Each structure stands twice: as structure tokens, then as C-alpha cells.
Amino acid sequence: RRREIEAMEAAWGRVAAGGTEALTVIGEAGIGKSRLVQVLQTRLGTSAGWFEIDGSPRLASTPFGPLLDRIPDIARRAAEQLLPGETPQRRRLEVQSRLVEWLAALGDGMRPSVLVVEDAHWLDPSSLEVLRAVALAPAPLGRLFLVTTRLPLGAPIGEVLELGPLPPEEAERLLEALPGAGLDRATRKRVLERAEGVPLFLEEFCRSAVAGEATRLPATLTDLIAARLDSLGADRIVAQVAACIGRHFELDQLVELLAPSDRGALRQTLDRLVQAGLLLEEGRAGAPAYLFRHALFADAARRTLLKAQRRPLHAKIAASLRRRSELRTDRPELIAWQLGEAGMASEAVKAWLDAARLALGRSANEEALAQVAQAERLLDQLPEEQRAPLELSLLAARAPALLGARGYCVDETGETLERLRTLARRLHEPLALLVAVNASWAFHGVRGELDRALGLAEELSLLAGPAGLPVFAHQALGLDQLWRGSAREAVAIFDQGCAAYDPAKHLAYLQSGGQDPGVGCWILGALACQLAGDEAGALLRQTRGLALAAELGNPHSEVFAQQTAVWILQLRGDLSGCAALASTVAARAKEEGLPHWQAVSEAYVAWSDVKQGRANSVEALDACVRRVEAIGDGATLPYLCWVQVDALSHLGRAEEARDVARAGLRRLQGARRWFVERLEAAARRPTCSPCGRAPRPLRRSSAPRASWPRTA
Numbered sequence: 001r002r003r004e005i006e007a008m009e010a011a012w013g014r015v016a017a018g019g020t021e022a023l024t025v026i027g028e029a030g031i032g033k034s035r036l037v038q039v040l041q042t043r044l045g046t047s048a049g050w051f052e053i054d055g056s057p058r059l060a061s062t063p064f065g066p067l068l069d070r071i072p073d074i075a076r077r078a079a080e081q082l083l084p085g086e087t088p089q090r091r092r093l094e095v096q097s098r099l100v101e102w103l104a105a106l107g108d109g110m111r112p113s114v115l116v117v118e119d120a121h122w123l124d125p126s127s128l129e130v131l132r133a134v135a136l137a138p139a140p141l142g143r144l145f146l147v148t149t150r151l152p153l154g155a156p157i158g159e160v161l162e163l164g165p166l167p168p169e170e171a172e173r174l175l176e177a178l179p180g181a182g183l184d185r186a187t188r189k190r191v192l193e194r195a196e197g198v199p200l201f202l203e204e205f206c207r208s209a210v211a212g213e214a215t216r217l218p219a220t221l222t223d224l225i226a227a228r229l230d231s232l233g234a235d236r237i238v239a240q241v242a243a244c245i246g247r248h249f250e251l252d253q254l255v256e257l258l259a260p261s262d263r264g265a266l267r268q269t270l271d272r273l274v275q276a277g278l279l280l281e282e283g284r285a286g287a288p289a290y291l292f293r294h295a296l297f298a299d300a301a302r303r304t305l306l307k308a309q310r311r312p313l314h315a316k317i318a319a320s321l322r323r324r325s326e327l328r329t330d331r332p333e334l335i336a337w338q339l340g341e342a343g344m345a346s347e348a349v350k351a352w353l354d355a356a357r358l359a360l361g362r363s364a365n366e367e368a369l370a371q372v373a374q375a376e377r378l379l380d381q382l383p384e385e386q387r388a389p390l391e392l393s394l395l396a397a398r399a400p401a402l403l404g405a406r407g408y409c410v411d412e413t414g415e416t417l418e419r420l421r422t423l424a425r426r427l428h429e430p431l432a433l434l435v436a437v438n439a440s441w442a443f444h445g446v447r448g449e450l451d452r453a454l455g456l457a458e459e460l461s462l463l464a465g466p467a468g469l470p471v472f473a474h475q476a477l478g479l480d481q482l483w484r485g486s487a488r489e490a491v492a493i494f495d496q497g498c499a500a501y502d503p504a505k506h507l508a509y510l511q512s513g514g515q516d517p518g519v520g521c522w523i524l525g526a527l528a529c530q531l532a533g534d535e536a537g538a539l540l541r542q543t544r545g546l547a548l549a550a551e552l553g554n555p556h557s558e559v560f561a562q563q564t565a566v567w568i569l570q571l572r573g574d575l576s577g578c579a580a581l582a583s584t585v586a587a588r589a590k591e592e593g594l595p596h597w598q599a600v601s602e603a604y605v606a607w608s609d610v611k612q613g614r615a616n617s618v619e620a621l622d623a624c625v626r627r628v629e630a631i632g633d634g635a636t637l638p639y640l641c642w643v644q645v646d647a648l649s650h651l652g653r654a655e656e657a658r659d660v661a662r663a664g665l666r667r668l669q670g671a672r673r674w675f676v677e678r679l680e681a682a683a684r685r686p687t688c689s690p691c692g693r694a695p696r697p698l699r700r701s702s703a704p705r706a707s708w709p710r711t712a
Contacts, residue, residue, distance in 0.1 A: 165197025
């Protein structure tokens with residue numbers, strides 16, 4: 001590995017001069033990634049401060065899991081109840097910022113440092129985000145950020161060193177240098193052929209040869225490790241039980257599982273496993289702990305147990321973990337994995353669901369999706385009467401996580417909502433059905449699929465009345481009328497929703513991450529009044545909507561209300577007011593992790609800049625429109641095309657404005673909207689300024705009106 005070692009030493013040379021460097025070493029299991037790290041550590045000696053973090057398959061869906069394990073103070077902060085006015089995303093950003101600051105400051109203040117992240121392919125998305133930020137953070141004394149992974153991590157972190165199998169000549173040199181390699185020529189040839197350039201195979205075969213265990217040549221690395229375990233005799237049982245706990249385990253955990261009559265004898269067994277090269281000792285003197293030297297060793301040791309032998313062990317481990325209250329509340333995924341391995345599928349699904357809800361509450365959408373997926377793999381083990389209600393709960397957790405992580409352009413979100421509606425209807429769960437239909441209506445409405453959204457709005461009207469929550473239907477049907485150009489009819493429907501609204505009844509929906517329908521009726525009613533030419537009515541409803549959103553403290557509702565107010569200011573022609581509020585909304589949307597509203601708000605900021613003489617902002621406006629398109633907002637996108645047309649017309653770029661108007665019409669896909677006539681006019685003759693002044697009141701639309709069943 002001379003080339004790779006030289007690359008690491010060259011990076012360290014730049015670090016020693018006060019720079020920051022990042023290297024990612026990629027290669028399959030056993031290919032020598034950790035050995036490269038050990039070589040560098042040996043060569044640097046005391047010239048560097050050395051810090052290590054390990055990824056773990058058990059923490060792959062735990063937000064910030066391996067990082068918080070190292071930093072108890074920040075872990076406690078992450079687990080605390082939200083303060084009044086604090087949102088999950090704000091807490092997440094605080095924890096993330098503190099982790100970046102803590103990791104970036106690692107060192108003794110006297111020498112450069114090396115931060116090593118092993119097995120990064122098992123890192124949760126939140127931890128990976130933190131470490132990417134650390135890689136870019138300055139380090140006054142210099143820092144080398146060194147990552148090992150079996151798989152690519154998306155965007156590379158620094159320079160990438162890809163490790164493949166050793167070339168034949170390097171493999172032969174390694175075999176000759178290993179203790180116990182006094183093999184005859186024929187055996188050496190067969191070992192090299194069987195190893196296929198994998199260093200761990202060569203090392204472990206030589207270890208077994210030294211110990212007198214190599215009676216035959218195993219076919220694969222896995223077979224070789226299994227053979228080494230078989231040679232341990234009675235000590236193998238301790239290794240197998242420890243592997244059920246995980247790659248890292250504590251002596252006290254083993255004592256609880258094995259209940260030895262002599263704790264000292266158990267320590268001696270562990271010492272022999274350390275000497276055999278299977279374990280490494282770690283931990284404090286008062287709390288002995290151990291680590292399997294390679295993840296493959298732990299996997300092999302656990303799999304050499306029959307399922308009937310493993311399951312009782314995993315059940316005991318799960319019971320032990322459940323007795324620790326901090327794990328029940330903060331790390332239910334650790335318990336869930338043990339329950340699943342114990343064959344306790346129903347309990348495991350519930351624990352994974354707890355973990356997913358906890359992740360959602362911490363604004364960790366990708367981790368929530370991973371935990372839901374873990375639970376769904378266990379559903380087939382359950383009888384139908386248990387499976388269906390649990391699947392309903394899992395779908396209810398997956399839908400908001402998908403929206404938060406992927407936006408509206410992913411068909412999987414619509415499919416999840418459709419399955420949620422079907423299952424809620426079959427199980428006769430009216431509230432779950434109402435929430436599912438409302439979410440489906442929002443999904444298709446945002447995508448611009450208005451006919452589909454109208455059908456769901458009418459279904460909402462049939463469900464919402466009997467459920468005592470008619471405001472959901474008022475919001476949906478009112479918005480349909482607004483989009484189609486019937487502004488006065490929309491105002492009447494929104495006003496009915498405001499009259500029927502009871503905040504207490506919608507609290508559970510808000511807590512699930514939804515947008516408050518009362519806020520929606522007030523603020524959309526304001527928009528409808530503005531379009532109907534009633535500015536006084538618009539101001540009254542806008543004030544009430546913004547006040548209600550602020551009182552509820554729900555970030556989705558607040559950002560939606562403020563962004564709609566931006567739209568109203570733009571329609572009034574209030575350039576400075578529009579720009580100021582849009583800047584505020586963009587910052588808040590970024591803080592709360594709402595990229596959709598951030599892009600829309602920044603588009604209005606750019607439009608205002610153009611109208612106020614900053615011509616170069618037209619490129620920023622175009623970039624925002626493209627971001628909205630990538631997110632999948634087919635409802636707002638054609639209107640933003642109209643905004644673009646106005647900006648381009650203002651700059652005298654008539655031909656470009658005409659092209660944008662035509663693109664906006666294509667995006668409407670034949671649907672009639674209240675502004676379609678203005679886009680059509682712009683496509684023919686984009687010399688007028690359709691925005692930045694109060695619009696004429698809308699004429700009554702010729703589009704069909706949404707029905708309003710009496711049951712609503």
C-alpha cells in the first residue's frame with residue numbers, strides 16, 4: 001500500500017504546516033482500511049493528537065448516535081423536552097452546531113490532530129452531516145480528517161483512496177512478513193490464490209497456523225473466521241454470547257447473560273480471546289469493556305449459533321435493555337433490534353415505531369424512514385389481525401417523513417398516502433382516514449394535480465363533518481375555488497371554516513407535523529379577498545391568520561401563513577414590504593428545514609430586487625424557480641413563471657419573457673387557473689407588467705364549482 005501511505009503522509013505534511021485535510025478510504029471488508037489507519041498512527045507517534053469515532057450497524061438509524069455516545073452533555077441536551085417556542089428543527093440545529101463545534105475543537109492545543117471515523121457506511125445521516133461540516137471547519141493547529149468506509153458516502157469527503165485487492169507481488173510480500181508463514185511453496189501458492197488479495201484472509205490464516213489450528217485451507221474469509229472460532233473450544237461460547245450484544249460490549253452485560261459462578265474466570269476467558277486476536281480491550285478500569293477486532297468477527301461469532309440458541313439470548317438482552325429507562329425513552333431502536341432477533345416481531349415493530357416517532361419529533365426524517373423500513377420487514381411474521389393496525393401506524397409515520405425528506409416530487413409519497421387511506425378505510429379508523437385524505441389532498445394539490453385534489457376535497461367534506469372537524473373540508477374546497485378563479489365563492493367557504501374552527505380539536509393533528517387548517521382558512525381567505533378586490537377584508541383576515549399561526553407555534557403553519565402574506569403584498573404592489581417579509585420567511589424556512597418554502601420566498605426576494613433596479617437578481621430568481629420545480633411544487637410553479645415574466649419584462653427582455661410564459665402554460669397541463677389568462681397574454685405580448693400592482697378583481701370562473709354536501 002505504498003501509494004496510499006504516501007498520500008496519507010503527504011496530507012499530514014500539509015496538516016503539520018497548519019492546514020486542514022480530509023481523506024476517505026473506500027474498500028470492502030477485510031481489504032486493509034483499518035490497517036492503513038494503524039500504520040499512519042504508528043508513524044505519527046506523539047506528533048499528533050488522535051481521536052476515533054466508529055460507525056455501528058446498531059446505530060445506523062439513531063440521529064447523531066455514535067457522536068452523542070462520546071459527548072454526554074450534548075446527548076442530554078438532545079434528549080430534553082422542547083422548551084416553549086422551541087421547534088424540533090431548532091433543537092436539531094442546536095445539537096448539530098454544538099457537535100460540530102466540539103469535534104472541530106478536539107485537540108490539546110499543542111499539536112495538530114487526527115480525527116478518524118471508521119466504518120462510516122454505518123453512520124446515520126445526521127452524524128454524516130455533522131462530520132462533513134467538521135471536515136470543512138478551520139483548525140488553527142491543523143487537522144487531518146480520515147474516514148474509512150465500505151461504500152461511497154455520496155459526495156466524497158476530501159480526497160478518495162480506493163483500496164482494491166493487493167497485487168500478487170504485494171500479497172506475497174505480506175504473507176512472507178507475517179508470523180507463522182513458514183509454509184512450503186505449494187501451500188503458499190494455494191493460500192495466495194484463495195486469499196484473492198484480501199489482507200485479512202492472509203493475516204487470519206497465519207494466526208491460525210501459529211496456533212496450530214490450520215488443518216485445512218478454508219474456501220472463504222467467512223469460513224476461515226468460523227474455523228478460528230471453532231478452534232476456541234469452550235471459550236467460543238463467550239465469544240458467541242458477546243457477539244449477540246454487539247461489536248462493543250461490557251463485562252457486566254456478559255455477567256448478566258452468563259451468570260458465571262466465577263467472575264474472575266470469565267475475565268480470564270476474555271483475556272484469552274484478546275490474545276487470540278479476536279477481541280480488543282477498552283473501557284475504564286472500573287467498567288471493563290471489549291471490542292471485536294473486526295466487525296466480521298462479531299458477525300461470524302453470532303451466526304455460528306443456531307437460531308434456536310440465539311433467540312433466547314437476544315430476548316434476555318432486550319429485557320435487560322428495557323430495564324434501563326434512558327434506553328427506553330432515547331434509544332428504543334437498540335431494544336427493537338434485539339426484539340427482532342429474538343423472534344418477538346410484534347414487540348419489535350412497536351419499538352421500531354417508537355424510534356421512528358422519536359426521530360420525527362427530532363426532525364430526523366431520513367432516520368425515521370430507516371426505522372419504519374426495519375419495522376416493515378417484520379410485518380410478514382405477524383398474523384393479519386396484528387399486522388394491519390401496526391402497518392397503519394407505520395404508514396402514518398412514513399408519510400410525513402417522506403414529505404420532509406424528499407418533498408412532493410417522489411411518487412412513493414403518494415403511494416404511501418394511498419395505502420394509508422385504503423387501510424384506514426378497511427380498519428374503520430375515521431380519524432386516521434381523515435388525516436390520510438387531507439394529506440393526500442395537500443400532496444396532489446401542491447403537485448398541481450387539481451382534478452385529483454378536487455376529488456379528495458369532496459371526500460374530505462364527507463368525512464370532516466361527522467368527525468366534528470369540518471374546517472379541513474372548508475380549507476380544501478375553498479382553495480379549489482380560489483385556484484379556479486372563483487375568489488368570492490372561496491372567501492365564503494374559508495369564512496365558514498374560520499367560524500367552525502376549534503384549536504383544541506386540531507392539536508393532535510398539529511403535533512403530528514401537519515399544517516393547521518384554521519390558519520389555512522384565515523390566510524387563504526385573505527388571499528381570496530385580495531384577488532376579489534377587497535383589500536380591507538384581506539388585511540383583516542391576514543392579521544388574524546398570522547396571529548393564530550404565531551400563537552400555535554407550529555413552524556409549518558407559521559411559514560405557510562407568512563409566505564401567503566408575501567404573496568398578498570406582492571399582489572398589492574408593496575415591493576419593500578414584500579421583500580422584507582420574504583427575506584424573513586426564507587430565513588425561517590431554512591432554520592426549520594423547509595426547503596420548499598425557502599425556495600419560494602427567495603424567489604419573491606429576487607423578484608423584488610429586480611423591480612427595485614437590481615437586474616442581476618433575475619438569475620437568482622431563475623435558480624429559485626428551478627429549485628421549486630425540482631421539489632415538485634406544480635401548483636406554485638406556474639405562478640412563479642408569471643413572476644419571472646414580470647421580472648424579465650421589467651428588464652425589457654421580451655423574448656425570454658415570452659418563452660417563460662409558454663413554459664408556464666405547459667406546466668399547467670390544461671388546468672384552468674385564475675392567472676392563466678395573464679400568462680396567455682404574456683406568451684403573446686409580454687410588454688405589460690402583470691405583477692407589482694394591485695390586480696383587477698377576478699371575474700367569476702367558468703370552471704365547475706366544487707360540491708358542498710350537507711354532511712359537511
